[in-house]
Amino acid sequence: MGRTKEFDREHVLHRAMLVFWEKGYEATSIPDLLESMELSRSSLYESFVDKQTLYVEAIKQYKKTSQKKRDLLKNARSAKDGIRQYFDQQITNALCDEGFPNGCLITNATIGLNCPDEQLQKLIKDSFEELEQLFYDVLSKGQQTGEIEPTKDIHTFAYLLLNLNHSINVISKVKKDRKMMDEMMNTVIEML
Secondary structure: OOOOOOOOHHHHHHHHHHHHHHHOOOOOOHHHHHHHHOOOHHHHHHHHOOHHHHHHHHHHHHHHHOHHHHHHHHOOOOHHHHHHHHHHHHHHHHHHOOOOOOOOHHHHHHHHOOOOOHHHHHHHHHHHHHHHHHHHHHHHHHHHHOOOOOOOOHHHHHHHHHHHHHHHHHHOOOOOOHHHHHHHHHHHHHHO
């Protein structure tokens, strides 16, 4: 009986995440994953069951790596400053961050699958709802401190920011105009 190769699970998940992020779920083949992860076919299937399960694990890994950006909202000195910092990083990531594919794996997962399975659909939905709640929370703090007028509908603004977050990822694939994206965010901040 063969011996299962030992490996660093976080490392191989990171490698799988990059492949899915760059190619998308449908275009990623098992040989692509095996090459990137430097695993045997048997190790991949013993550890991750199948491609779909690995994809879900890779998305969970991605959420861990994107926490630093979300922390910009949680730890912001002011609502507008936190939103500006978050979107500055978002635009940088969408246009090409160091060593990462363009855009966002969650956005790609959302538009890349016609009918995601229930587990994947829940993971994506939860991610959207968590980010929208973070936007709402920072806007609410802005209202409490007087930075944002109490008459502003922060539910709608949180939803707008969620949409901007994901639309930046999509638009950046065909129009890489940092100046226009920055101007758009300046306009949004002024609206607050």
